[in-house]
Amino acid sequence: MREIKIGLLGCGTVGGGVITVLQMNKDIIEQRVGAKLTLAKVLCRPEDMTRPVLKGLNTTFELEDILNDPSIDIVVELIGGTRVAKDFLLRAMDAGKHVVTANKDVIAQFGKEVFDAVERNNIDFLFEAAVGGGIPIIMPLKRCLTANRLTEVLGIVNGTTNYMLTKMAEVGADYDTVLKEAQALGYAEANPASDVEGLDAARKAAILASLAFNSRVQLKDVHVEGITKITTADIDYAKSLGYVVKLLAVGKDTPLGIDVRVHPAFLPKAHPLASVNGVLNAIFVRGNSIGEAMFFGPGAGGVPTASAVISDIIEIARNILNGKPGAVGCTCYGDKPLCPIEEIVTSYYIRLLVDDKPGVLGSIAKIFGDAGVSLKSVVQTAHNKDRAEIVVITHAVKYKAIIDAANRLKELPVVDDVLGMIRVHSEDEAQKND
Amino acid sequence: MREIKIGLLGCGTVGGGVITVLQMNKDIIEQRVGAKLTLAKVLCRPEDMTRPVLKGLNTTFELEDILNDPSIDIVVELIGGTRVAKDFLLRAMDAGKHVVTANKDVIAQFGKEVFDAVERNNIDFLFEAAVGGGIPIIMPLKRCLTANRLTEVLGIVNGTTNYMLTKMAEVGADYDTVLKEAQALGYAEANPASDVEGLDAARKAAILASLAFNSRVQLKDVHVEGITKITTADIDYAKSLGYVVKLLAVGKDTPLGIDVRVHPAFLPKAHPLASVNGVLNAIFVRGNSIGEAMFFGPGAGGVPTASAVISDIIEIARNILNGKPGAVGCTCYGDKPLCPIEEIVTSYYIRLLVDDKPGVLGSIAKIFGDAGVSLKSVVQTAHNKDRAEIVVITHAVKYKAIIDAANRLKELPVVDDVLGMIRVHSEDEAQKND
Numbered sequence: 001m002r003e004i005k006i007g008l009l010g011c012g013t014v015g016g017g018v019i020t021v022l023q024m025n026k027d028i029i030e031q032r033v034g035a036k037l038t039l040a041k042v043l044c045r046p047e048d049m050t051r052p053v054l055k056g057l058n059t060t061f062e063l064e065d066i067l068n069d070p071s072i073d074i075v076v077e078l079i080g081g082t083r084v085a086k087d088f089l090l091r092a093m094d095a096g097k098h099v100v101t102a103n104k105d106v107i108a109q110f111g112k113e114v115f116d117a118v119e120r121n122n123i124d125f126l127f128e129a130a131v132g133g134g135i136p137i138i139m140p141l142k143r144c145l146t147a148n149r150l151t152e153v154l155g156i157v158n159g160t161t162n163y164m165l166t167k168m169a170e171v172g173a174d175y176d177t178v179l180k181e182a183q184a185l186g187y188a189e190a191n192p193a194s195d196v197e198g199l200d201a202a203r204k205a206a207i208l209a210s211l212a213f214n215s216r217v218q219l220k221d222v223h224v225e226g227i228t229k230i231t232t233a234d235i236d237y238a239k240s241l242g243y244v245v246k247l248l249a250v251g252k253d254t255p256l257g258i259d260v261r262v263h264p265a266f267l268p269k270a271h272p273l274a275s276v277n278g279v280l281n282a283i284f285v286r287g288n289s290i291g292e293a294m295f296f297g298p299g300a301g302g303v304p305t306a307s308a309v310i311s312d313i314i315e316i317a318r319n320i321l322n323g324k325p326g327a328v329g330c331t332c333y334g335d336k337p338l339c340p341i342e343e344i345v346t347s348y349y350i351r352l353l354v355d356d357k358p359g360v361l362g363s364i365a366k367i368f369g370d371a372g373v374s375l376k377s378v379v380q381t382a383h384n385k386d387r388a389e390i391v392v393i394t395h396a397v398k399y400k401a402i403i404d405a406a407n408r409l410k411e412l413p414v415v416d417d418v419l420g421m422i423r424v425h426s427e428d429e430a431q432k433n434d
Numbered sequence: 435m436r437e438i439k440i441g442l443l444g445c446g447t448v449g450g451g452v453i454t455v456l457q458m459n460k461d462i463i464e465q466r467v468g469a470k471l472t473l474a475k476v477l478c479r480p481e482d483m484t485r486p487v488l489k490g491l492n493t494t495f496e497l498e499d500i501l502n503d504p505s506i507d508i509v510v511e512l513i514g515g516t517r518v519a520k521d522f523l524l525r526a527m528d529a530g531k532h533v534v535t536a537n538k539d540v541i542a543q544f545g546k547e548v549f550d551a552v553e554r555n556n557i558d559f560l561f562e563a564a565v566g567g568g569i570p571i572i573m574p575l576k577r578c579l580t581a582n583r584l585t586e587v588l589g590i591v592n593g594t595t596n597y598m599l600t601k602m603a604e605v606g607a608d609y610d611t612v613l614k615e616a617q618a619l620g621y622a623e624a625n626p627a628s629d630v631e632g633l634d635a636a637r638k639a640a641i642l643a644s645l646a647f648n649s650r651v652q653l654k655d656v657h658v659e660g661i662t663k664i665t666t667a668d669i670d671y672a673k674s675l676g677y678v679v680k681l682l683a684v685g686k687d688t689p690l691g692i693d694v695r696v697h698p699a700f701l702p703k704a705h706p707l708a709s710v711n712g713v714l715n716a717i718f719v720r721g722n723s724i725g726e727a728m729f730f731g732p733g734a735g736g737v738p739t740a741s742a743v744i745s746d747i748i749e750i751a752r753n754i755l756n757g758k759p760g761a762v763g764c765t766c767y768g769d770k771p772l773c774p775i776e777e778i779v780t781s782y783y784i785r786l787l788v789d790d791k792p793g794v795l796g797s798i799a800k801i802f803g804d805a806g807v808s809l810k811s812v813v814q815t816a817h818n819k820d821r822a823e824i825v826v827i828t829h830a831v832k833y834k835a836i837i838d839a840a841n842r843l844k845e846l847p848v849v850d851d852v853l854g855m856i857r858v859h860s861e862d863e864a865q866k867n868d
Contacts, residue, residue: 021723025583031648031767032580128578134724136570136578144562144570146466147744149459214465272730275709289455290568290741293731296706297724307724310581318761327749327756333465 004033004317005040007066007097009088010079014102014129015042016053017302018076018309029310033317041066063088067095074316076309077101086110093117093125098325100312102129102305108203108219111210115330124316124325129308131204132157135297136308137283139315141211142328148287153212154425155249157204159279159299160188160195161227165245165264166277169235175228187279197226198262201249209251209260212285215334217251217260223341225263234351234420237391238266241349241377244274248425257337259344266349266424342400347376349393350402351420352409356388360414364390367412371405373397387416393424438467438751439474441500441531443522444513448536448563449476450487451736452510452743463744467751475500497522501529508750510743511535520544527551527559532759534746536563536739542637542653545644549764558759560746565638566591568738569731570745571717575645576762582721587646588859589683591638593713593733594622594629595661599679599698600711603669609662621713631660632696635683643685643694646719649768651685651694657775659697668785668854671825672700675783675811678708682859691771693778700783700858776834781810783827784836785854786843790822794848798824801846805839807831821850827858 008015022029022039030037041058043066048054066072075092077099079085086106092099094117101107107114107130118125128138132155141153156162160182167178179196182188194200202222209217227247238245243266252259267274272294276282281299286292298304319326354360361380368375379391394402402421409415442449456463456473464471475492477500482488500506509526511533513519520540526533528551535541540548541564552559562572566589575587590596594616601612613630616622628634636656643651661681672679677700686693701708706728710716715733720726732738753760788794795814802809813825828836836855843849 017723021581024722025581028583028648029581032765135727136574139578140570140574143749144573144745145741146748147455147459147463147741149462214462272709275706287741288458289451289744290738291732293569293729295727295729297727304724307579307581307721310723311578314580315577315761322758322761324756324758324761327752327758327760331466 001036002321003036003038004074004320005038005072006313007041007043007069007072007075008039009043009063009066009075009077011042011044011048011051011054012078012080013302014305014309015078016051017306018078019053019057021303021306021310029314033314033321035317035321037313037317040072041069063091067091067097072097073320074098074100074313076313077103078309080105082106082109089114090117093121093123096121096123098124098316098320100309100316101127102309103127104130104203104207108206111216111218111332115332118329122325124319126312126315128312129305131207132281132283132295132297133299133301134304134307135281135283135295135299137295138211140295141208142331145285145287145290145293148289150212150285150287151253152286153208153251153283154273155204155208155281155283156246156273156276157249157281157283157299158195158201158247159281160192161201161247162276162281163187163279165227165230165235165247168230168232169239169244172232174232175230196228198224198247201247201262205249205251205260205262208249208283209258210332212251213253213258213334213336214331215258215336216332217258221260221338223261223263227264230264231419234349234422237349237351241266241393242269243267243424244269245422246273253336254339256343257339259339261341261344264422266422268425271425342398344399345396347394347396347424347426348402349391349420349422349424350406350418352390352392352418353383353416354388354390355414355416356382356386357414360388361390363412363414364409367408368392368394368405371408372401373405396426435470436755437470437472438508438754439472439506440747441475441477441503441506441509442473443477443497443500443509443511445476445478445482445485445488446512446514447736448739448743449512450485451740452512453487453491455737455740455744463748467748467755469751469755471747471751474503474506497525501525501531506531507754508532508534508747510747511537512743514539516540516543523548524551527555527557530555530557532558532750532754534743534750535561536743537561538564538637538641542640545650545652545766549766552763556759558750558753560749562746563739563742565641566715566717566729566731567733567735568741569715569717569729569733570742571729572645574729575642576765579719579721579724579727582723584646584719584721585687586720587642587685587717588707589638589642589715589717590680590707590710591683591715591717591733592629592635592681593715594626595635595681596710596715597621597713599661599664599669599681602664602666603673603678606666608666609664630662632658632681635681635696639683639685639694639696642683642717643692644766646685647687647692647768647770648765649692649770650766651692655694655772657695657697661698664698665853668783668856671783671785675700675827676703677701677858678703679856680707687770688773690777691773693773695775695778698856700856702859705859776832778833779830781828781830781858781860782836783825783854783856783858784840784852786824786826786852787817787850788822788824789848789850790816790820791848794822795824797846797848798843801842802826802828802839805842806835807839830860
């Protein structure tokens with residue numbers, strides 16, 4: 001039986017998961033490949049050496065030990081980040097190794113460089129784990145939905161923030177409390193910025209949009225707003241209006257260009273993504289043949305993410321035995337423009353803290369009108385003896401109009417604060433961009 | 435630019451959808467393939483010739499016109515059924531054509547013959563549309579979840595019955611009314627037997643189990659119960675007990691063998707499949723690396739199903755350009771035994787119509803006890819002046835025990851009828867088969 005050898009770079013959470021699952025499912029995996037699959041060497045840092053998962057494995061501190069070993073066919077990069085990983089990944093490719101990675105950062109920031117190296121070296125490069133953890137979404141987008149002109153890809157792609165928003169909605173806890181809880185459970189890092197400010201989701205949004213619309217979208221192209229300003233008040237208003245609040249990764253192919261953004265959104269309760277709770281992830285796509293489809297599962301975690309990494313390894317191993325790299329490389333054929341965020345048309349939820357006196361509603365309505373923002377619904381509630389809250393849902397308007405309205409509102413003496421300002425997701429947004 | 439030619443067999447609902455989408459998305463599809471994709475010939479019946487979708491296409495009444503045309507690379511079989519289609523499909527393979535089909539019947543009944551022909555001729559054979567319409571599920575099972583030992587695959591794979599059960603739950607309409615409505619909307623055929631008796635779902639269950647557990651499961655191996663006996667009373671009880679009623683295709687890899695069945699089930703409201711309503715389909719899988727995942731989308735319809743068919747065509751076209759058929763053929767390596775239905779362990783919901791007099795509950799409880807069935811909950815409601823309904827949820831028991839209990843109950847003079855008898859899906863079923 002032929003043997004296919006793997007060099008693993010990194011043995012953190014996902015690396016450890018890959019080692020565990022390769023051992024746990026060795027028999028079934030080798031049967032599916034039709035070859036022996038051996039973890040030949042693991043690149044570690046000295047401080048990793050005490051990890052029990054490394055027991056019995058060949059470890060090394062030198063990348064060259066792996067790159068210069070001609071018996072190693074596949075390099076699996078699970079270091080993460082861009083500092084070291086990008087260099088290692090490119091060097092592995094230039095050493096003629098097939099590469100598997102879970103590294104969303106490198107792909108979202110250096111996709112062109114990476115795919116140039118793939119083409120130059122005529123190798124297989126797979127990265128199923130870069131978006132949605134274990135969920136199969138990259139291969140479905142590259143190979144199973146190719147009959148479609150995809151117009152929309154929507155994702156709940158960050159488990160940390162989805163856990164936090166779910167908890168805020170379920171138990172009414174405030175932002176700081178659920179963040180601490182998420183940290184205690186290991187769902188959020190000590191420095192949670194990348195998750196709660198939306199950067200992690202933005203990398204995934206860039207990758208999803210690139211694949212869905214066949215045109216390279218990079219991290220810097222994504223408009224990003226995090227969940228740090230979301231309050232239980234916003235979540236309660238959402239609930240009473242028939243919505244849930246989710247951090248959405250949004251990609252749309254509009255007549256003005258690719259619209260790609262990450263932000264909290266009011267999502268109608270009936271939307272398939274609305275019932276995706278806790279640390280789970282899901283990606284929803286809309287295409288002109290399939291209509292709608294959704295892919296749902298675990299978005300993070302060592303063992304669940306290993307499902308995607310190892311399935312990529314198996315795919316490449318099968319290609320090696322078949323005598324050819326796979327038939328699908330880079331699929332960013334196009335060079336579509338980006339739709340400027342100022343032009344994006346959506347409805348908004350806005351919560352205003354105002355003086356509770358006659359005429360306030362009228363002066364606020366006038367400001368919205370002056371900014372060209374028409375209102376779908378207005379709810380006023382007494383807040384305390386002097387103040388009131390006004391909750392507005394607008395009709396779909398351009399972002400620049402809503403920013404204009406918000407700036408004017410802030411200058412109004414009776415307006416104490418403009419809070420909320422959360423986009424409302426509706427099915428017909430894309431059409432309204434015409 | 436290279437040209438790849440397609441011969442299409444059949445121009446019914448799905449065939450028409452394929453023609454429509456190939457024309458509608460010609461530019462984007464050809465960009466993705468990197469070649470011209472031409473529908474060279476369509477095999478029709480004389481009565482098809484008036485269909486507007488055929489306008490401008492080369493049609494033929496003779497299969498040989500397609501098989502003997504050496505310029506045709508890919509044959510797409512969309513005739514359906516087994517009578518003609520199986521023969522045509524095998525002849526296309528033996529003529530050296532790559533083949534795409536949506537034909538669940540042929541695969542579920544003649545899988546071995548078909549895959550023998552695939553291997554013999556060293557061709558590509560793809561059938562994404564055979565299960566779940568447009569939903570990518572076959573490729574994910576064969577290629578994206580291969581790291582996993584899959585233990586469970588659960589599907590809502592018949593849109594007709596899911597539409598009917600959804601309507602019965604939403605508006606309280608009875609079975610006959612919703613069936614007529616489904617027929618009027620074109621969701622159900624004039625003779626609805628294949629859908630409502632569960633045979634359509636059983637074919638898909640056989641295919642899903644074969645792929646998930648790498649061992650051939652055929653239609654005849656599937657235990658099948660349809661939805662014809664489901665009443666609004668059952669659906670109302672389900673609702674009040676925290677469940678929804680769904681027609682489930684179930685596949686489990688148990689220590690006793692592969693357990694594969696189609697039947698109505700009480701599904702907990704929190705299960706990801708529970709919110710899959712109307713004509714939509716979804717397939718839920720459980721594996722020892724990914725945990726849980728779900729694939730959701732349109733299970734039928736010409737244009738949605740064309741998404742899967744054409745994506746298969748594109749996959750094969752890419753392989754042709756790559757110079758090799760794909761690396762994955764038949765994946766039924768194993769020869770696992772089947773778990774006899776008598777041994778399957780689940781909880782049950784049972785509704786009994788009884789005389790409303792003292793001591794009835796006691797004699798019923800005794801019968802369950804004698805049959806070795808322990809009860810989780812019992813609810814008695816007055817039905818009319820002489821009769822009462824007793825609704826029982828049992829603990830998990832073997833099928834043979836529940837059949838035994840039901841037979842004994844029917845013989846009891848105070849029991850007027852044994853109704854319902856619907857399995858209750860719970861997460862821990864698989865374990866209890868040990």
